Amino acid sequence: MGMSIREEIERWEEEWLSPHAVRSRESRGRMREEKPDSLRTCFMRDRDRIIHSKSFRRLKHKTQVFLAPEGDHYRTRLTHTLEVSQISRTIARALRLNEDLTEAIALGHDLGHTPFGHMGEEAFRDLTPTPFRHNEQSLRVVDRLEYNGKGLNLTWEVRDGILNHSGQSPLPATLEGRVVRIADRIAYVNHDIDDALRAGILAEEELPEGPIRVLGRRHNQRIDTLVRDMVENSRGKDDILMSEEVAAALDRLRDFLFERVYVGSVAKQEEDKAILVLRQLFHFYLEHPDEMPREFREGEEDLRVRVCDYVAGMTDRYAMRKYHEHFLPRVWVGGL
Numbered sequence: 001m002g003m004s005i006r007e008e009i010e011r012w013e014e015e016w017l018s019p020h021a022v023r024s025r026e027s028r029g030r031m032r033e034e035k036p037d038s039l040r041t042c043f044m045r046d047r048d049r050i051i052h053s054k055s056f057r058r059l060k061h062k063t064q065v066f067l068a069p070e071g072d073h074y075r076t077r078l079t080h081t082l083e084v085s086q087i088s089r090t091i092a093r094a095l096r097l098n099e100d101l102t103e104a105i106a107l108g109h110d111l112g113h114t115p116f117g118h119m120g121e122e123a124f125r126d127l128t129p130t131p132f133r134h135n136e137q138s139l140r141v142v143d144r145l146e147y148n149g150k151g152l153n154l155t156w157e158v159r160d161g162i163l164n165h166s167g168q169s170p171l172p173a174t175l176e177g178r179v180v181r182i183a184d185r186i187a188y189v190n191h192d193i194d195d196a197l198r199a200g201i202l203a204e205e206e207l208p209e210g211p212i213r214v215l216g217r218r219h220n221q222r223i224d225t226l227v228r229d230m231v232e233n234s235r236g237k238d239d240i241l242m243s244e245e246v247a248a249a250l251d252r253l254r255d256f257l258f259e260r261v262y263v264g265s266v267a268k269q270e271e272d273k274a275i276l277v278l279r280q281l282f283h284f285y286l287e288h289p290d291e292m293p294r295e296f297r298e299g300e301e302d303l304r305v306r307v308c309d310y311v312a313g314m315t316d317r318y319a320m321r322k323y324h325e326h327f328l329p330r331v332w333v334g335g336l
Contacts, residue, residue: 004038013041018096020238022174028156031143042155043100049152050104055111055141056081061315063117064192075191077110083191084109087183087227091240092176094231102176104154105161109180112137114312115319116274118262123278128308135166137312145309149295178240179230186226189254194219196261208256211249226250277323281311284326291326 024041059078085106092102114120124132161177
């Protein structure tokens, strides 16, 4: 009997991929062993499972920075995720890393994000037995919450990349995971500038001159500079690196966004309200667990964790709807 298509792909990986790449055949495997697929490598299957998950679909109605934006062109968590995936794949292909692994990590990295952007993370921080972190929640989504509590049973490498994509976590074990970690920052720094300019919160001339001179004045120029710099500095190395000048310019732009957009801007004037909505929903379901769907009502885990799973999984508009339902009087029209 001849080789399966999957085995042919795995043989191609052996010949083509960089010595520093992860080969599908070398994966540390899944928490629950599964029979290999005849068409797809383990990382291709992980990518497909993530794309078909409910939490992936909900990303289209989760805010990136601007709370429940009215304009059609502002980023959501879904469009952010697709931008991170595209940037990551470009870098992975240029470095001959495993594109399928890179893509799976990129598509899954934000599945645990709350409604209302990072404000949601702030809302839950002290409500759960351990501090809420979106990267840990993303892993929890794929391990425990998806597929009716069975989880997606992803490979060790994809799970490691999802858990360690944020700046507060240790570096991912794979170069593919490290590519996504930096691509995430490249994507959000640049698209948040783009959205802030569109919203009139920033003007072009306010962008800090130093980083703009290094990276470029236009959105596409900046991404191109950052990607090329990563590729040039990482080729043939067993790490993902950037030049000092370009890395410093990216950090400076990020700091600028924190000062001008993420904290204290007109976009964030609704922050306190968003936090209030989520905290009140949390306390409501803690006192009325029967109001939650059955998969969150039942379970051996601390009720606070299950309530957090439910509320954190909501889209912006669903959270608003539930808040209206539980806390605002209903308009009743009828005869006197």
